[in-house]
Amino acid sequence: MKITSDTTGRVLSTGAALVTILLTLAIIVFIATKGLSTFIINGVPVKDFLFSTNWFPDRPLEEGGPQVGVLAFMLGSIIVSLLAVLVSAPLSVACAVFIREIAPFWGQRVLQPAIEILAGIPSVVYGYIGLSLLVPFIREHLGGLGFSVLAGFLVLSVMILPTIVSMSVDSLRALPQEWKEAAYALGSTRWQTIRIVLLPAARSGIITGVVLGLARAFGEALAVQMVIGNTRKIPGSILDPVITLTSAITMDMGNTPMGSLWSNSLWSMGLLLLFISCLFILVVRFVVQRSEMSQ
Amino acid sequence: MKARSADKLATAIIWAGALIVIAVLASIIGYILFNGGKSISWDFLTKPAQVIHSGGGIGPQIFNSFYLLALSMLITIPVGLLGGIYLAEYARPSKLTGGLRLCIETLNSLPSIVIGLFGLLVFVNMTGWGYTLMSGALALTVINLPLIVRYTEEALQSVPASLREASLALGASHWQTIVKVVLPGAFPGLVSGFIITSGRVFGEAAALLFTAGMSSPALDFSQWNIFNSSSPLNPFRPAETLAVHIWKVNTEGLIPDLRRVADGSAAVLILIVLGFNLLARWLGHRIYRHMTAT
Numbered sequence: 001m002k003i004t005s006d007t008t009g010r011v012l013s014t015g016a017a018l019v020t021i022l023l024t025l026a027i028i029v030f031i032a033t034k035g036l037s038t039f040i041i042n043g044v045p046v047k048d049f050l051f052s053t054n055w056f057p058d059r060p061l062e063e064g065g066p067q068v069g070v071l072a073f074m075l076g077s078i079i080v081s082l083l084a085v086l087v088s089a090p091l092s093v094a095c096a097v098f099i100r101e102i103a104p105f106w107g108q109r110v111l112q113p114a115i116e117i118l119a120g121i122p123s124v125v126y127g128y129i130g131l132s133l134l135v136p137f138i139r140e141h142l143g144g145l146g147f148s149v150l151a152g153f154l155v156l157s158v159m160i161l162p163t164i165v166s167m168s169v170d171s172l173r174a175l176p177q178e179w180k181e182a183a184y185a186l187g188s189t190r191w192q193t194i195r196i197v198l199l200p201a202a203r204s205g206i207i208t209g210v211v212l213g214l215a216r217a218f219g220e221a222l223a224v225q226m227v228i229g230n231t232r233k234i235p236g237s238i239l240d241p242v243i244t245l246t247s248a249i250t251m252d253m254g255n256t257p258m259g260s261l262w263s264n265s266l267w268s269m270g271l272l273l274l275f276i277s278c279l280f281i282l283v284v285r286f287v288v289q290r291s292e293m294s295q
Numbered sequence: 296m297k298a299r300s301a302d303k304l305a306t307a308i309i310w311a312g313a314l315i316v317i318a319v320l321a322s323i324i325g326y327i328l329f330n331g332g333k334s335i336s337w338d339f340l341t342k343p344a345q346v347i348h349s350g351g352g353i354g355p356q357i358f359n360s361f362y363l364l365a366l367s368m369l370i371t372i373p374v375g376l377l378g379g380i381y382l383a384e385y386a387r388p389s390k391l392t393g394g395l396r397l398c399i400e401t402l403n404s405l406p407s408i409v410i411g412l413f414g415l416l417v418f419v420n421m422t423g424w425g426y427t428l429m430s431g432a433l434a435l436t437v438i439n440l441p442l443i444v445r446y447t448e449e450a451l452q453s454v455p456a457s458l459r460e461a462s463l464a465l466g467a468s469h470w471q472t473i474v475k476v477v478l479p480g481a482f483p484g485l486v487s488g489f490i491i492t493s494g495r496v497f498g499e500a501a502a503l504l505f506t507a508g509m510s511s512p513a514l515d516f517s518q519w520n521i522f523n524s525s526s527p528l529n530p531f532r533p534a535e536t537l538a539v540h541i542w543k544v545n546t547e548g549l550i551p552d553l554r555r556v557a558d559g560s561a562a563v564l565i566l567i568v569l570g571f572n573l574l575a576r577w578l579g580h581r582i583y584r585h586m587t588a589t
Contacts, residue, residue: 005468005470005471006468006469006470006471008470009380009469009470009473009474010385010469010470012377013377013378013380013381013384013385014381014385015377016373016374016375016376016377016378016380016381017377017378017381017382017386017391017395019374019378020374020378020395020398020399020402020440020441020444021391021394021395021398023398023402023437023440024398024401024402025398026413026417027402027405027409027410027413027437030413030416030417031409031412031413031416034412034416090312091312091315091316094308094309094312094313095312095313095316097309098309098310098312098313102306102309102310102313103310103313106313107313110317111313111316111317114316114317114320115316115320116572117320117324117569117572118316118319118320118323120494120495120498120568120569120571120572121323121498121565121568122497122498122499122500122538122564122565122568123498123500123501124498124500124538124539124541124542124545124564125327125498125541125561125564125565127542127545128541128545128557128561129323129326129327129561131545132545132554132557132558133322133326158319158323161316188298189298189299189301189302190302190306191298191301191302191304191305191306192298192301192302194305195305212404215404216404218406219404219405219406219407219408219409220406221406221407221408221501222500222501222542225546226542226545226546246406246408246501249408249412250408250501250504253412253415253504253505254504254505254509258420267412270408270409270412273406273408273409274405274406274409277401277404277405277406277409278401280404281397281400281401281404284400
């Protein structure tokens, strides 16, 4: 049999597809294997790991032995990323509506390029801006150290804005023009048209954007780590410092010997992050599927 | 009348929202360029960084960033291009296609610190290389790959079906059609996709902390033997990139002129990333015009 270039091409591109799939599986398998060793090798009960705030990874045996409870880290991640979404989502939807409905001229010439630039700014630069502008501002005008939940979620809310805006703009653009015309013909004002017709119809795209933004905020490491102070305690107010899963990994991974309980529990946090980001993908898929079914 | 005033109020609020975003962007860019612009000089751009003394530059960091990007693109572009061709040309609705799309989605939304951990485990420890440019390039590949596959698929799908049909009707095989007709037609889209991806990963730091490392050994720019450990081109040496340098200076810096270095580095990074975005638009546009002769 003669091997034609046609077969070669097909084999090569299928090969590349398989490489991508294998790579994804490898990531999951390797992180899972390493992340589970806290529970399998060190014998830490999953319940203690997830629901305890006792974090003494290197406490000697005579003082009660090491304990690795990551509840404070997890709550930190959840608080900071949820607050970021709470600030960013309404602002993003307003921007999307502005671009599509209120002022398409300014929207497409000024706001949209501005949001594309925001999307391109690297996360360390966001962290640097937070550290050199936001943190001193909070320290001088609101009190506390400046390194705080507030600084963390404000930085994140700007970072995730482009994600939510672009998804919302896309889904507003996909709506049939007739719906808007029908609403206007019935005598609606522009705001009524937006609120009653357009936004509900674009709901699934907006929700997808918000979930993707939340996922991005949850997984962001350096920008957050630079501004939140990284104190291993559950914060009492938004001016208190806080720590997240990602910032704990960032700070300690380089200083702990591989195979120690401390290092293993950092890997378990990585696994937790991986697990949660997969969860976000499932939520997005569910939202998209439901909206496809209802159409 | 009530609906009217609600309409006016809502319009005002939405305008305010848009203005807030513009103001935030303007203050970020303004702050960086104003503060950083003062520290950028030829010396700053070419001299090596200092650990304790003042007067350090970011020359090796800039070189490392570009070299790492090039190494990673060398690996990602062939694989990503072929993966995109598979999705756009060969994939039929099947388990494999569905699985591939799910994998691309997963890769795309993985936190980069998790990719860094994977890199530390596989490309640093299992290979026994330690912190090297190569490990960093492979970690960046994991971040690049889903983006390149997606841009390729989009670019290929934007080529009109009539071109494909004409080529097939002339007796060309499917692969010949892809190589001779579809890929050239998709070229402007591919180029801008690749450059946008480059801009995205140029600022990546979290995935590099534990793969390419946070140190930059003294480089001898006259040593072009890539096996020499002081050669800038040696892919098996640790390399701190510009983005990692910004993080490190801001969080662990000991130098007295920390602010100057941090401000300047951020300005350089932003200018390069913006440059990538402008280049992508301009080049894509230019190639398109060149090809369609308009």
